[in-house]
Amino acid sequence: MISVDLFNQRVSCYHPVYMPLSSGLHKEEQMKLIGRGATAEVFDCGDGTVCKLFIPGCPVDAVKREYDNACLMEEMRLPVPKAHKLATLDSRVGIIYEKICGESALDKLAAGESVDGLMERFALLHKRIISCRTRQGMSYKQFLLSCIGRKIPDKEALYERIEGLPDADYLCHGDYHPGNVLVGGDGSWRVIDFMNVCYGPREYDAARTFFLLAQGELPQEVQSTEESLSIRRRLAALYLEKMQLDYQEIEGYLCIIRECRKYETPPARKEV
Structure with missing residues:
Protein backbone atom coordinates (compact mmCIF):
# COMPACT_ATOMS: atom_id res chain seq x y z
CA MET A 1 0.00 0.00 0.00
CA ILE A 2 1.23 3.50 -0.84
CA SER A 3 0.97 6.09 1.91
CA VAL A 4 0.59 9.69 0.80
CA ASP A 5 1.13 11.40 4.14
CA LEU A 6 3.68 13.72 2.52
CA PHE A 7 0.85 15.53 0.76
CA ASN A 8 -0.71 16.39 4.12
CA GLN A 9 2.15 18.83 4.62
CA ARG A 10 0.64 21.06 1.96
CA VAL A 11 -1.06 24.28 3.00
CA SER A 12 -4.63 23.68 1.86
CA CYS A 13 -6.04 27.16 2.47
CA TYR A 14 -5.03 30.73 3.15
CA HIS A 15 -6.69 34.05 3.92
CA PRO A 16 -8.68 35.32 0.93
CA VAL A 17 -7.28 38.34 -0.91
CA TYR A 18 -9.65 40.65 -2.77
CA MET A 19 -8.88 42.90 -5.71
CA PRO A 20 -11.05 45.17 -7.88
CA LEU A 21 -11.72 44.36 -11.50
CA SER A 22 -10.92 47.08 -14.01
CA SER A 23 -12.34 47.93 -17.40
CA GLY A 24 -10.35 45.22 -19.15
CA LEU A 25 -12.37 42.52 -17.43
CA HIS A 26 -16.01 41.72 -17.93
CA LYS A 27 -17.52 43.79 -15.08
CA GLU A 28 -16.65 46.04 -12.15
CA GLU A 29 -16.64 44.12 -8.87
CA GLN A 30 -14.32 42.53 -6.36
CA MET A 31 -12.78 39.14 -6.94
CA LYS A 32 -11.69 36.64 -4.32
CA LEU A 33 -8.32 34.94 -4.65
CA ILE A 34 -8.87 31.17 -4.52
CA GLY A 35 -5.63 29.78 -5.94
CA ARG A 36 -2.03 30.69 -6.66
CA GLY A 37 0.66 29.00 -8.74
CA ALA A 38 4.09 29.83 -10.15
CA THR A 39 2.74 31.72 -13.16
CA ALA A 40 -0.80 32.84 -12.24
CA GLU A 41 -3.39 33.56 -9.59
CA VAL A 42 -7.01 32.41 -9.83
CA PHE A 43 -9.83 34.71 -8.71
CA ASP A 44 -13.50 33.86 -8.20
CA CYS A 45 -15.52 36.41 -10.17
CA GLY A 46 -18.68 35.57 -8.24
CA ASP A 47 -20.80 34.84 -11.32
CA GLY A 48 -19.94 31.22 -12.05
CA THR A 49 -16.60 32.10 -13.64
CA VAL A 50 -13.03 32.48 -12.47
CA CYS A 51 -10.25 34.68 -13.80
CA LYS A 52 -6.83 33.09 -14.16
CA LEU A 53 -4.62 36.17 -13.97
CA PHE A 54 -1.02 35.69 -15.02
CA ILE A 55 1.96 37.24 -13.27
CA PRO A 56 3.11 40.70 -14.45
CA GLY A 57 5.35 40.42 -17.50
CA CYS A 58 3.96 37.10 -18.66
CA PRO A 59 4.03 37.26 -22.50
CA VAL A 60 0.62 37.83 -24.06
CA ASP A 61 1.44 35.18 -26.67
CA ALA A 62 1.86 32.56 -23.92
CA VAL A 63 -1.53 33.43 -22.43
CA LYS A 64 -3.17 33.35 -25.85
CA ARG A 65 -1.59 29.95 -26.42
CA GLU A 66 -3.15 28.62 -23.22
CA TYR A 67 -6.54 30.04 -24.26
CA ASP A 68 -6.28 28.43 -27.71
CA ASN A 69 -5.22 25.13 -26.15
CA ALA A 70 -8.19 25.18 -23.77
CA CYS A 71 -10.55 25.83 -26.68
CA LEU A 72 -8.94 23.01 -28.66
CA MET A 73 -9.43 20.53 -25.84
CA GLU A 74 -13.04 21.61 -25.43
CA GLU A 75 -13.63 21.11 -29.17
CA MET A 76 -12.29 17.58 -28.74
CA ARG A 77 -15.00 17.01 -26.12
CA LEU A 78 -12.47 16.49 -23.37
CA PRO A 79 -13.53 17.29 -19.78
CA VAL A 80 -12.13 20.80 -19.36
CA PRO A 81 -13.60 24.07 -18.04
CA LYS A 82 -14.92 26.32 -20.78
CA ALA A 83 -12.56 29.18 -21.67
CA HIS A 84 -14.81 32.21 -22.19
CA LYS A 85 -12.40 34.96 -23.21
CA LEU A 86 -9.12 36.76 -22.65
CA ALA A 87 -9.08 39.68 -20.22
CA THR A 88 -6.70 42.30 -18.84
CA LEU A 89 -6.23 43.98 -15.49
CA ASP A 90 -3.73 46.82 -15.47
CA SER A 91 -0.53 45.25 -16.87
CA ARG A 92 -1.69 41.68 -16.33
CA VAL A 93 -3.37 39.37 -18.82
CA GLY A 94 -5.85 36.67 -17.86
CA ILE A 95 -8.40 34.15 -19.05
CA ILE A 96 -12.01 33.94 -17.91
CA TYR A 97 -12.86 30.28 -17.30
CA GLU A 98 -15.97 28.43 -16.23
CA LYS A 99 -15.78 27.87 -12.47
CA ILE A 100 -15.35 24.22 -11.48
CA CYS A 101 -16.39 23.27 -7.95
Missing part, protein backbone atom coordinates in the same frame (compact mmCIF):
# COMPACT_ATOMS: atom_id res chain seq x y z
CA GLY A 102 -14.40 20.45 -6.45
CA GLU A 103 -10.98 19.51 -5.15
CA SER A 104 -7.89 18.26 -6.88
CA ALA A 105 -7.01 14.60 -7.18
CA LEU A 106 -3.92 15.53 -5.16
CA ASP A 107 -6.12 16.75 -2.30
CA LYS A 108 -8.10 13.51 -2.57
CA LEU A 109 -4.87 11.56 -2.15
CA ALA A 110 -3.93 13.69 0.84
CA ALA A 111 -7.35 13.04 2.39
CA GLY A 112 -6.65 9.32 2.37
CA GLU A 113 -8.84 8.15 -0.51
CA SER A 114 -7.89 4.92 -2.26
CA VAL A 115 -4.61 5.48 -4.08
CA ASP A 116 -5.25 2.55 -6.39
CA GLY A 117 -8.74 3.76 -7.30
CA LEU A 118 -7.67 7.36 -7.85
CA MET A 119 -4.70 6.40 -9.99
CA GLU A 120 -6.93 4.11 -12.04
CA ARG A 121 -9.22 7.05 -12.87
CA PHE A 122 -6.21 9.33 -13.33
CA ALA A 123 -4.70 6.98 -15.90
CA LEU A 124 -8.01 6.41 -17.70
CA LEU A 125 -8.44 10.15 -18.18
CA HIS A 126 -4.88 10.50 -19.43
CA LYS A 127 -5.42 7.68 -21.93
CA ARG A 128 -8.48 9.55 -23.20
CA ILE A 129 -6.48 12.75 -23.70
CA ILE A 130 -3.57 11.15 -25.53
CA SER A 131 -5.88 9.16 -27.79
CA CYS A 132 -6.90 12.44 -29.50
CA ARG A 133 -5.02 13.48 -32.63
CA THR A 134 -4.18 16.98 -33.79
CA ARG A 135 -1.53 19.12 -35.42
CA GLN A 136 -2.86 22.40 -34.07
CA GLY A 137 -0.57 24.44 -31.88
CA MET A 138 3.02 23.52 -31.05
CA SER A 139 4.68 20.17 -31.57
CA TYR A 140 6.37 18.75 -28.50
CA LYS A 141 9.74 19.37 -30.11
CA GLN A 142 8.90 23.05 -30.59
CA PHE A 143 7.78 23.19 -26.97
CA LEU A 144 11.00 21.62 -25.67
CA LEU A 145 13.15 23.87 -27.85
CA SER A 146 11.23 26.93 -26.61
CA CYS A 147 11.97 25.86 -23.03
CA ILE A 148 15.74 25.82 -23.47
CA GLY A 149 15.97 29.11 -25.37
CA ARG A 150 18.52 30.18 -27.96
CA LYS A 151 20.77 27.63 -29.63
CA ILE A 152 24.16 28.37 -28.14
CA PRO A 153 27.20 26.05 -28.05
CA ASP A 154 26.50 24.52 -24.63
CA LYS A 155 22.95 23.63 -25.72
CA GLU A 156 23.76 22.42 -29.23
CA ALA A 157 23.91 18.72 -28.34
CA LEU A 158 20.56 18.93 -26.56
CA TYR A 159 19.04 20.70 -29.58
CA GLU A 160 20.21 17.89 -31.85
CA ARG A 161 18.81 15.22 -29.54
CA ILE A 162 15.42 16.95 -29.45
CA GLU A 163 15.33 17.40 -33.22
CA GLY A 164 16.14 13.70 -33.63
CA LEU A 165 13.13 12.55 -31.58
CA PRO A 166 10.24 10.80 -33.41
CA ASP A 167 7.24 12.75 -34.70
CA ALA A 168 3.59 11.99 -33.94
CA ASP A 169 0.27 13.83 -33.79
CA TYR A 170 -1.26 12.76 -30.49
CA LEU A 171 -2.54 15.42 -28.11
CA CYS A 172 -0.21 15.95 -25.14
CA HIS A 173 -1.24 17.91 -22.04
CA GLY A 174 2.35 18.53 -21.00
CA ASP A 175 1.58 19.13 -17.31
CA TYR A 176 -0.73 16.26 -16.36
CA HIS A 177 -0.44 15.52 -12.66
CA PRO A 178 -2.93 15.07 -9.76
CA GLY A 179 -2.83 18.77 -8.91
CA ASN A 180 -4.15 19.62 -12.38
CA VAL A 181 -7.20 17.34 -12.19
CA LEU A 182 -10.29 18.57 -10.35
CA VAL A 183 -12.80 16.09 -8.95
CA GLY A 184 -16.33 17.46 -8.61
CA GLY A 185 -18.84 16.62 -5.92
CA ASP A 186 -20.72 14.57 -8.51
CA GLY A 187 -17.61 12.48 -9.18
CA SER A 188 -16.79 14.14 -12.51
CA TRP A 189 -13.14 14.72 -13.39
CA ARG A 190 -11.94 17.87 -15.18
CA VAL A 191 -8.46 18.78 -16.41
CA ILE A 192 -6.98 22.27 -15.97
CA ASP A 193 -3.80 24.18 -16.96
CA PHE A 194 -3.14 24.20 -20.70
CA MET A 195 -0.01 26.27 -21.34
CA ASN A 196 2.15 23.20 -22.08
CA VAL A 197 -0.35 21.51 -24.41
CA CYS A 198 1.27 20.30 -27.64
CA TYR A 199 1.22 17.30 -29.94
CA GLY A 200 3.63 14.41 -30.23
CA PRO A 201 4.06 10.76 -29.19
CA ARG A 202 1.79 9.48 -26.43
CA GLU A 203 4.84 8.12 -24.63
CA TYR A 204 6.25 11.66 -24.35
CA ASP A 205 3.24 12.87 -22.37
CA ALA A 206 3.31 9.77 -20.19
CA ALA A 207 7.01 10.42 -19.56
CA ARG A 208 6.28 13.99 -18.44
CA THR A 209 3.62 12.77 -16.03
CA PHE A 210 5.94 10.06 -14.71
CA PHE A 211 8.65 12.70 -14.20
CA LEU A 212 6.27 15.08 -12.41
CA LEU A 213 5.08 12.32 -10.10
CA ALA A 214 8.53 10.92 -9.35
CA GLN A 215 10.88 13.89 -9.57
CA GLY A 216 8.98 17.12 -10.19
CA GLU A 217 9.36 20.07 -7.86
CA LEU A 218 7.50 19.83 -4.57
CA PRO A 219 5.52 22.79 -3.19
CA GLN A 220 7.70 24.97 -0.96
CA GLU A 221 5.75 23.91 2.13
CA VAL A 222 6.42 20.20 1.52
CA GLN A 223 9.67 18.84 2.90
CA SER A 224 11.71 16.63 0.60
CA THR A 225 12.80 13.55 2.55
CA GLU A 226 13.95 10.07 1.61
CA GLU A 227 10.51 8.80 2.63
CA SER A 228 8.67 11.34 0.50
CA LEU A 229 10.90 10.61 -2.51
CA SER A 230 10.25 6.88 -2.08
CA ILE A 231 6.48 7.49 -1.99
CA ARG A 232 6.67 9.61 -5.13
CA ARG A 233 8.62 6.96 -7.01
CA ARG A 234 6.12 4.29 -6.02
CA LEU A 235 3.22 6.51 -7.08
CA ALA A 236 4.91 7.04 -10.47
CA ALA A 237 5.41 3.30 -10.83
CA LEU A 238 1.72 2.71 -10.10
CA TYR A 239 0.82 5.30 -12.73
CA LEU A 240 2.89 3.44 -15.34
CA GLU A 241 1.21 0.19 -14.36
CA LYS A 242 -2.24 1.74 -14.79
CA MET A 243 -1.17 3.19 -18.15
CA GLN A 244 0.03 -0.29 -19.20
CA LEU A 245 3.43 1.09 -20.13
CA ASP A 246 6.93 -0.20 -19.48
CA TYR A 247 9.65 2.11 -18.21
CA GLN A 248 11.69 1.33 -21.33
CA GLU A 249 8.94 2.89 -23.49
CA ILE A 250 9.38 6.32 -21.85
CA GLU A 251 13.05 6.18 -20.83
CA GLY A 252 14.36 8.04 -23.89
CA TYR A 253 11.93 10.89 -23.38
CA LEU A 254 12.67 11.06 -19.66
CA CYS A 255 16.35 11.75 -20.28
CA ILE A 256 15.48 14.75 -22.48
CA ILE A 257 12.75 16.00 -20.10
CA ARG A 258 15.19 15.97 -17.17
CA GLU A 259 17.68 18.06 -19.12
CA CYS A 260 15.07 20.51 -20.42
CA ARG A 261 13.61 21.05 -16.94
CA LYS A 262 16.86 22.78 -15.98
CA TYR A 263 15.95 25.53 -18.44
CA GLU A 264 12.18 25.69 -17.87
CA THR A 265 11.19 28.87 -16.05
CA PRO A 266 7.91 30.78 -15.74
CA PRO A 267 7.21 32.67 -19.02
CA ALA A 268 7.89 36.09 -17.52
CA ARG A 269 11.37 35.06 -16.42
CA LYS A 270 12.51 32.94 -19.35
CA GLU A 271 16.05 33.58 -20.48
CA VAL A 272 16.50 33.64 -24.24
